[in-house]
Amino acid sequence: MSALANRLPLTHIKKQEILEDLRNFTSGFKGEQSLEFFYRYLPKDQFQLLHGIRIEYDDFHFQMDSLIVTPSFILNLEIKNWGGNIYFDDRFSQVIRTLDGKQQSFTNPIEQVKRQNYHLSQLLLQHKFRSIPVEHLVIMTNPNVIIEASSTYKEAYKSVIKSHVLQKKFQEFTHLYETPIFSSKQTKKFIKLLSKLHCEYNPDVCEKYQITKDELITGVLCPSCDHSVMNYVKGNWWCSICSFKSKTTHIYALKDYALLISSMITNQECRNFLLLDSRSKTNHLLYALNLPSTGSTKSRQYDLAPLIKEK
Known part of the structure; x- marks a missing residue:
């Protein structure tokens, strides 16, 4: 996407849209990188960590930012590097960000990660793995973000955390799910399946933004x-x-x-x-x-x- 942004004139009608998408992508990537610091506080011998797994399911794709696989449970992490003031509203299932005095609505990442969990559970069933708990967290990686939620939105208080709380939440899940479901062999088999089903997302960005090749610098x-x-x-x-x-x-x-x-x-x-x-x-x-x-x-x-x- 950065190549496309560089190759479009400043006056191009799609320039600002592409620059905004590029900023969002870069912000998300930086958020995922910053979380690497907090992974080191998790017990390395108790889990396998996968990033950016994208799988086709029922003629469409679902993608998980990070997946922690343990013998007792699977933890799906949806990672957001949003800044400003973030408000989770359960009445309309939306997220409202206030930044520099402006409000903006976003797709609710809690609902997003729950859909991913559903597809992942169906995948486990389809490939005849034993039923294993699939949990989720929405992690806000920007240390300056302010997180709020409506008083009735219990799911937000349970699932939305800042990066430094990951270790505590992992320990809670470990104590909640003490009985191993996957053997070492089954864990390796599951990891191998996800790696096999993973498909990279390499869109034709010119086609995506409906830009012809002769518009490029x-x-x-x-x-x-x-x-x-x-x-x-x-x-x-x-x-x-x-x-x-x-x-x-x-x-x-x-x-x-x-x-x-x-x-x-x-x-x-x-x-x-x-x-x-x-x-x-x-x-x-x-x-x-x-x-x-x-x-x-x-x-x-x-x-x-x-x-x-x-x-």
């Missing part, structure tokens, strides 16, 4: 000065705005191409996207990357997939 974008387009001069990419120079900045542009347009590229397509003026320069850059290729001469296509797999 082409060229090698300068990483130093707000993404102005760089020029290729004597073997270096050079920015005329800030004078930043690099030999490898085109790699980031090719990653954008792979993510937004296609993982396969020809010399002509590469030349057009990088705004190069000769076939020989383009060949030089592509050959230097040592990419897998098919075809020969003018019909040769280069596989950009190794670029986006790199860390």
Whole structure:
């Protein structure tokens, strides 16, 4: 999504929507990362931890942020990195956030995680695992968030916690469910099943936001000065705005191409996207990357997939 945000003009009608979605995604990712600190206080020999499991069920997908699997119970964690003042309203099953004087309504994560638990329980039944308790928590990872709920919303008081309370809640579930349901072998079998059923979410973001490929900004974008387009001069990419120079900045542009347009590229397509003026320069850059290729001469296509797999 960040590649798409970078490749759209500031005046594009979808720019702000995409930037907002990107901020929400980044915030959620940071929230999940921050929770790693609190996992260390859980007894490591008593559970298996899975992240981002996404499973197809009845022609749609459900995804769980984090799943703690123990021999006695399964704990499904829905993680939110919301800031501001969060109010859980059971009358209309909604969440209202007040931030900087503005109110915004969100889907209720309690209902969301309960639906996930239902699908997970059905999955266990379908694959003939023994019935095991499936619990849930909604974890607010932003340390500055203020959490409130209507006085009648007992589920919110029970299920919504801040990160530092995770250890205490885990201990409560451990004492509540003392009898092992899964053997070590069954636990491994269940983990293996989830890993097998897991399917990555890799949407075509241009299609998602209904953006055509010709709306994208082409060229090698300068990483130093707000993404102005760089020029290729004597073997270096050079920015005329800030004078930043690099030999490898085109790699980031090719990653954008792979993510937004296609993982396969020809010399002509590469030349057009990088705004190069000769076939020989383009060949030089592509050959230097040592990419897998098919075809020969003018019909040769280069596989950009190794670029986006790199860390």
